Amino acid sequence: MGAFTLGTLRSTPASQRPDLLAEPTMTALASLGWTEQVGVVGIDPDLSDTANSQSQYGLPPETLANCVVVGGKRAGVERLAACVVLFTTRADVNGTVRRRLDVRKASFLPMERAVTLTGMEHGGINPIGLPDDWPVLIDARVVDTEVVLIGSGVRHSKVLLPGRLLADLPRAEVVHGLGLTGVS
Numbered sequence: 001m002g003a004f005t006l007g008t009l010r011s012t013p014a015s016q017r018p019d020l021l022a023e024p025t026m027t028a029l030a031s032l033g034w035t036e037q038v039g040v041v042g043i044d045p046d047l048s049d050t051a052n053s054q055s056q057y058g059l060p061p062e063t064l065a066n067c068v069v070v071g072g073k074r075a076g077v078e079r080l081a082a083c084v085v086l087f088t089t090r091a092d093v094n095g096t097v098r099r100r101l102d103v104r105k106a107s108f109l110p111m112e113r114a115v116t117l118t119g120m121e122h123g124g125i126n127p128i129g130l131p132d133d134w135p136v137l138i139d140a141r142v143v144d145t146e147v148v149l150i151g152s153g154v155r156h157s158k159v160l161l162p163g164r165l166l167a168d169l170p171r172a173e174v175v176h177g178l179g180l181t182g183v184s
Helices: 023-032 050-057 093-101 111-118
Strands: 039-042 065-074 077-086 106-108 136-139 148-151 157-161 172-175
Touching (some): 065 093, 077 093, 093 106, 093 136, 093 172
Parallel strands (some): 136 172
Antiparallel strands (some): 065 077, 065 106, 148 157
């Protein structure tokens, strides 16, 4: 377990390479008992962005997932969530996410703020190890993917895991139609 091959990447169990994970990610994996079920692989940090990783490592686009941090306000109270969608889609921030957060307007958090709040690096933010009170909205297509590649919390590695595992994260909600296709 934890050893996956995707494109030219071959992961090792997270338990063997904690140095390749952001502290919040490793702490959450240990707490969940997933360090043997989840794989991690080192990559060139200059290729951390999903499109660059896909091209360089020959990764099927339908196996790549992105995690974005979204927020909005209701009655002066900020509401935040993480959204996980496939690389081939875009999060429906102004529809599905806005309604789930019950806010008038939802938008992506500025990267600097997202990095500060998550304790993860730009280009590595993932849903494993986020603040406990954040909902994690996961597009159903991600959960249905046999093996997905997501950030590890740092730019110099990626995590590989069965998509279905993400549905077991605390505060996870599988959402049909969270990821929009055909959006430019």
